[in-house]
Amino acid sequence: MSLDKNTLVRLKDAGIKQDEKWLVKGVSLEVNRGKIITLIGPNGSGKSTTAKIALGIYKNYEGSVEKFTNKIGYVPQKISIDWTLPLRVADFMVLTENLSADEIEEALSLTGVNHLVNKNLGNLSGGEFQRVLLARAISKKPDLLVLDEPVQGVDFTGEIALYELIKKISEKLNCGILLISHDLHMVMSATDHVVCLNGHVCCSGSPTDVAKDKEYKALFGDQASQTLSIYEHKHDHEHTDDGKIKQKN
Amino acid sequence: MFDDFFIRALVAGIGVAFITGPLGCFVVWRRLSYFGDTLAHSALLGVTIALSLEFNIALSVFITASVIALFLIQLQKKTNLPGDALLGLLAHSSLGIGLVAIGFLSFIRFDVMGLLFGDILAVTTNDLLVIWIGGILILLTLGFIWKPLFASTVNYELAEAEGLKPDIAKAIFTLLMAAVIALSIKMIGLLLITGMLIIPAAFARNLSDTPKKMVLFSIIGGLLSVFLGLFSSLKFNTPSGPSIITAALILFVISLFKIKQTIKLKN
Numbered sequence: 001m002s003l004d005k006n007t008l009v010r011l012k013d014a015g016i017k018q019d020e021k022w023l024v025k026g027v028s029l030e031v032n033r034g035k036i037i038t039l040i041g042p043n044g045s046g047k048s049t050t051a052k053i054a055l056g057i058y059k060n061y062e063g064s065v066e067k068f069t070n071k072i073g074y075v076p077q078k079i080s081i082d083w084t085l086p087l088r089v090a091d092f093m094v095l096t097e098n099l100s101a102d103e104i105e106e107a108l109s110l111t112g113v114n115h116l117v118n119k120n121l122g123n124l125s126g127g128e129f130q131r132v133l134l135a136r137a138i139s140k141k142p143d144l145l146v147l148d149e150p151v152q153g154v155d156f157t158g159e160i161a162l163y164e165l166i167k168k169i170s171e172k173l174n175c176g177i178l179l180i181s182h183d184l185h186m187v188m189s190a191t192d193h194v195v196c197l198n199g200h201v202c203c204s205g206s207p208t209d210v211a212k213d214k215e216y217k218a219l220f221g222d223q224a225s226q227t228l229s230i231y232e233h234k235h236d237h238e239h240t241d242d243g244k245i246k247q248k249n
Numbered sequence: 250m251f252d253d254f255f256i257r258a259l260v261a262g263i264g265v266a267f268i269t270g271p272l273g274c275f276v277v278w279r280r281l282s283y284f285g286d287t288l289a290h291s292a293l294l295g296v297t298i299a300l301s302l303e304f305n306i307a308l309s310v311f312i313t314a315s316v317i318a319l320f321l322i323q324l325q326k327k328t329n330l331p332g333d334a335l336l337g338l339l340a341h342s343s344l345g346i347g348l349v350a351i352g353f354l355s356f357i358r359f360d361v362m363g364l365l366f367g368d369i370l371a372v373t374t375n376d377l378l379v380i381w382i383g384g385i386l387i388l389l390t391l392g393f394i395w396k397p398l399f400a401s402t403v404n405y406e407l408a409e410a411e412g413l414k415p416d417i418a419k420a421i422f423t424l425l426m427a428a429v430i431a432l433s434i435k436m437i438g439l440l441l442i443t444g445m446l447i448i449p450a451a452f453a454r455n456l457s458d459t460p461k462k463m464v465l466f467s468i469i470g471g472l473l474s475v476f477l478g479l480f481s482s483l484k485f486n487t488p489s490g491p492s493i494i495t496a497a498l499i500l501f502v503i504s505l506f507k508i509k510q511t512i513k514l515k516n
Contacts, residue, residue: 055410074410085278085403086457095400096411120458146410 006033007068008144008176009054014063016053024049025200026063031144031176036167036190038179040210041197042219047180048077050197051146054178069144073137075130077148077180087121089113089132097140107139108132110165112158126153134162138169145169145177163190184220254370258479258489261372264380265433265445266471268387271464272429273450273471275422276443278402283333284321285443287340289430291317292439293347296364300357301350307379307431314427317343367438367490369479376435383432387425394418399460438490448497449474455504470500 008031015025024046031037031054039047053061055074081087093104108114111131116124124132134150147166151159167190170177179191195204196216203213210216276285295313299306317339324335351359363371372380391398394417401408401415408415430442437445453466477500478493485492 052406052410055406057406057409070412072411074407076404076406076410079404079407081403082278084280084454086454086459086463087403088459091459092403095403096396096408096413140411 007031007066008033009068009178010064010066011050011054012064012066014050014053014061014065016049016058016061022199024053024197027053027195027197027201029195029201029204031178033143033176034170034174035192036170036177036179037193037195038181038191039195039197040181040184041202042182045197046199047197048148051148051178051180055146069142071140071143073140073142073145075133075137075145075147075150077152079133081121083122085121088117089119089121089124090117092121092132093117093136093139095136099139103139107135110138110169111135111162127155127158130154131158131162134165138173141173141175143175145175147177148180149182150179151181166190254372255479255483257372257374257377258369259475260377261369261380261436262475262479262493263472264377264384265436266449266475267468268380268384268429269433269442269445270449270453270468270471271388271391272425273446274453274460274464274467275398275402276426276446277450277454281426282443282447283336283340285426285430285446287321287336287343288314288317288427289434289439289442290340291343291347292430292434293364294343294350295347295431296434297347297350297354300359301354306435307383310434311427311431313343314430315424318423318427363438364434365438365440366488367434367436367441369436369489369493370482372436380432380436383428387428387432390421390425394421398422436490437493441490441494444494444497445471445474448494448501452497452501452504455501455507470497473500 010030012028014027016023027046027050029037029050039050041047049058052058053065054067055072056065056067081092089108090104093099093107099107104117105114108117111134113128113131113135116128116132121129121132130151130153134147137145137147145166150166151162154162166177166179169175189207191207193204194207194210196202196210196213196219198219202215202219203210205213276282291314292310295310296306298304298313299309302309321335321339324330324339325332328335330338348361351361360368397408397413397415397418398421400411400413401418405415429446430439433442433445449470450463450467452470453463456466457463474493474497477496479489481487481496482489482492
């Protein structure tokens with residue numbers, strides 16, 4: 001088997017059928033090292049399903065899925081933690097990988113939640129939990145990061161910071177990122193390749209190409225392609241976790 | 250002061266507490282208490298099979314419980330019945346078949362009460378060897394699958410996506426459950442063994458904020474229950490298995506006060 005060293009996962013004509021109905025069909029895509037590929041599409045268009053096929057969570061898929069790495073970090077869209085589990089953030093961080101206290105601290109600092117390390121997971125707010133999820137996924141320095149709506153519930157400025165972090169991570173770790181999001185204009189600036197799904201691949205290409213695509217306009221409306229300007233960061237200061245302005249060093 | 254049989258009972262009880270402590274935590278976390286009950290009920294069938302074929306009892310119980318577990322998984326795939334209904338179906342039908350089979354084994358003198366409620370005071374040195382060697386093997390195996398099992402207990406999809414193979418861990422855990430029941434049925438009895446799995450773990454939950462602490466406290470709770478239960482059984486001449494479970498319940502009730510205190514502190 002000859003393979004491109006930089007390819008981490010490759011889907012060819014992949015799809016999944018449930019009760020004679022296709023959840024998603026004919027998806028071909030490749031996640032490469034150092035690149036961010038974004039899946040967009042309306043609710044129920046098969047974004048999460050496609051990610052789960054790529055991850056090997058769904059096994060009864062059609063088509064072919066080739067994975068070239070086992071070092072994977074995953075932020076699922078939905079996750080509920082049972083209260084019967086006494087689980088602190090620190091315990092959750094080492095769920096699939098053994099990390100030192102320093103590594104845990106470092107990853108949590110990146111997403112701005114290192115002060116929560118000894119808190120019970122059940123007592124976090126939605127946004128805090130999302131930051132912990134992201135920290136956990138990047139802490140194991142994966143080759144492939146799959147992020148399913150990674151900033152849901154995070155406040156607006158936090159959202160921007162996290163997207164910038166995701167971009168930084170992909171450069172620093174030289175990992176491939178499969179990102180799922182519905183907030184188009186936020187995502188697009190950082191993305192190398194966009195796949196627009198609606199049960200099948202509507203269109204794909206660079207963000208600017210996709211924005212011009214007729215199918216994309218049909219799916220999201222004209223306005224969406226206008227809002228799809230590259231986001232410019234006008235915020236000239238950063239906040240600490242308690243909302244104060246962070247001093248620049 | 251103590252007779253040999255009492256020392257043997259203590260050593261057996263300590264062994265049981267060490268095994269049921271960690272496994273009990275997983276039973277609570279994964280909501281498997283009724284599943285444990287079902288496997289325990291099937292043990293009666295295992296014992297009758299062993300007696301009629303003159304086969305090792307512990308091994309026969311282990312095999313029967315494993316077969317029932319496999320059967321359950323198949324039923325879950327093939328029917329639309331909810332899980333608890335299937336568990337009830339298997340639990341009571343295997344108990345029924347077991348009791349019917351005992352009726353046919355009239356030529357063997359048979360202590361049904363001992364089987365239902367355990368007779369820890371009757372353990373032999375041989376039993377002790379089986380418990381301790383089997384127990385060490387069970388704990389080593391659990392340690393080996395801890396990471397994937399715990400990760401998939403928290404979230405199956407995370408464990409699967411990040412390559413931990415949770416299905417294999419789950420299958421091994423099911424076998425461990427069958428093994429624990431096979432080892433402790435003689436001591437605690439098939440109606441009470443799930444109690445020994447759940448009550449110390451529930452006690453531990455009230456006192457712990459991390460998974461490892463909960464396992465530790467669960468073992469401690471089990472050990473205390475065995476000591477308290479056995480000594481009171483000696484003093485008040487009460488049946489040993491039920492005394493151990495009663496002691497565990499008392500510990501659990503005490504641990505509830507600790508929760509009240511922490512809630513007060515938080516407010």
